[in-house]
Amino acid sequence: MLIDSHAHIYDEQYADGGKSIIADMEKDGLSAIVCVGCDLESSLTCVELARNNKNIYASVGVHPYYPETVTNELIDKFRALSEEDKVVAIGEFGLDYHHEVYDRDAQIRAMEMQYDLARELKLPMIFHVREATGDFTEFLRSREFPESGVMHCYSGSVETADICLKKNLYISFGGKLTYSNSRNLSEVAKHVPLDRLIVETDAPYLSPSHCIGQINYPKNVAYVRDKIAELRGMEKEEIDRITVDNTKRLFFKIV
């Protein structure tokens, strides 16, 4: 059994609000899914899904696409939601400079506010970082992560992974690892210590290579696991056990 450590099963691309994904979890070999929020509305939906479904856990946070929405009032709402047993992390938040127009200062401020909340609540953090390595490593340099966190859908270099690992963070791999042009990422997947490695789908986004361009599903986390087992010359079952243990250590509120 695997855990999909990062999925958006509430996404409108799933016509039934994720119901069939949840119903099929056992058949699909999934023991849990961490349903990740991107804004207030989706965070509330994640919490609702976690309340109503045994093996669904939630995170609350604001994606770097919407930094201007991170106000003190919003932080207060996340603080209250985080008291629930099944809210296991703050995120996803971070930096994303991919699109032509973005507000760098606003993104950094929104990241700092969510970092402060996670530290106050003693919860792990889920980081989304794209094309912003310089500013992100600068942010890491002056901060500590006693409750840890995860670099979601990691796509950086071995060197940047080392900086994150030194800061007590986990590295999570998604469908990108299965692409034929992912040589650099394969190097990272071989390099990360086994006790810091986790897997995810980011469903409905980032489908693995066998179904590229289609809607992604949490069950496809198995393809990421297969690729890691192949790269490291290990049994699939061993990678299952290791990544489940790691995910539970990181998101320590998962029971």
Ligand code: NI
């Ligand atoms: Ni995501």
